[in-house]
Amino acid sequence: MGLHVSSHPLVLHKLALLRRVESEPKKFRELVREISQFLVYEATADMPLAPYTIQTPLGSMEGHAIGARIGLIPILRAGLGMVEPVIDLLPTAHVWHLGLYRDHNSLEPVTYYNKLPAQPDIDVCLILDPMLATGGSAVAAVDILKAWGAAKIKFLGLIAAPEGVERLQTAHPDVEIHLAALDERLNEQGYIVPGLGDAGDRQFGT
Numbered sequence: 001m002g003l004h005v006s007s008h009p010l011v012l013h014k015l016a017l018l019r020r021v022e023s024e025p026k027k028f029r030e031l032v033r034e035i036s037q038f039l040v041y042e043a044t045a046d047m048p049l050a051p052y053t054i055q056t057p058l059g060s061m062e063g064h065a066i067g068a069r070i071g072l073i074p075i076l077r078a079g080l081g082m083v084e085p086v087i088d089l090l091p092t093a094h095v096w097h098l099g100l101y102r103d104h105n106s107l108e109p110v111t112y113y114n115k116l117p118a119q120p121d122i123d124v125c126l127i128l129d130p131m132l133a134t135g136g137s138a139v140a141a142v143d144i145l146k147a148w149g150a151a152k153i154k155f156l157g158l159i160a161a162p163e164g165v166e167r168l169q170t171a172h173p174d175v176e177i178h179l180a181a182l183d184e185r186l187n188e189q190g191y192i193v194p195g196l197g198d199a200g201d202r203q204f205g206t
């Protein structure tokens with residue numbers, strides 16, 4: 001319940017290319033862009049619609065607009081690469097960046113950037129972060145958004161470990177998780193296996 005792992009052939013095809021060690025940052029960023037668009041297409045399948053009257057060259061009819069105010073919450077750094085492809089499809093979305101990094105020793109998230117306004121001005125928050133590993137960062141992001149007053153929150157990620165899914169679902173069972181893949185496990189350093197390595201480093205060449 002609440003966990004969606006894409007089985008679309010295009011997602012699987014592009015995910016294999018994304019994982020490959022040969023995919024250099026330019027290629028990697030392109031694949032992050034493409035897979036993110038497929039993911040948000042699937043994750044917005046239940047968005048409410050607002051009907052309104054439009055004119056075609058041949059007459060009037062009832063058209064539809066997305067009836068929710070959507071906020072994109074990229075988790076810096078690695079979530080940055082998911083913003084442009086998603087906002088291209090949802091051009092009226094607001095973007096609120098959250099800066100979180102994992103402490104290398106404790107693997108616990110450290111918050112370093114949060115400029116959310118005093119009052120939430122969106123109906124649905126889409127958290128964008130390619131990797132859900134221990135789940136510490138995702139749980140922290142949802143904690144922040146709920147304390148802010150966000151009503152509905154979804155997590156969009158490229159690859160997750162079962163440990164991270166379980167931690168997020170236990171802490172926040174109401175948050176839907178949309179993934180391109182659910183991998184085997186975490187290794188001793190907290191990396192997803194087989195995964196793709198460090199999603200921030202691979203996008204930004206660091």
Ligand SMILES: O=P(O)(O)OC[C@H]1O[C@H](OP(=O)(O)OP(=O)(O)O)[C@H](O)[C@@H]1O
Pocket residue numbers: 075076077078079100101102103107109129130131132133134135136137138164190198199200201
């Ligand atoms: O589920 P967790 O164990 O919390 O790990 C996942 C987090 O790790 C990565 O960020 P990282 O800390 O590498 O920061 P970066 O994006 O700046 O490289 C990733 O983008 C997530 O935010």
Ligand SMILES: O=c1cc[nH]c(=O)[nH]1
Pocket residue numbers: 078131133190191192193195196197198199200
């Ligand atoms: O495998 C992992 C785990 C956390 N963050 C990453 O970028 N990759």
Ligand SMILES: [Mg+2]
Pocket residue numbers: 078198199200201
């Ligand atoms: Mg990183």
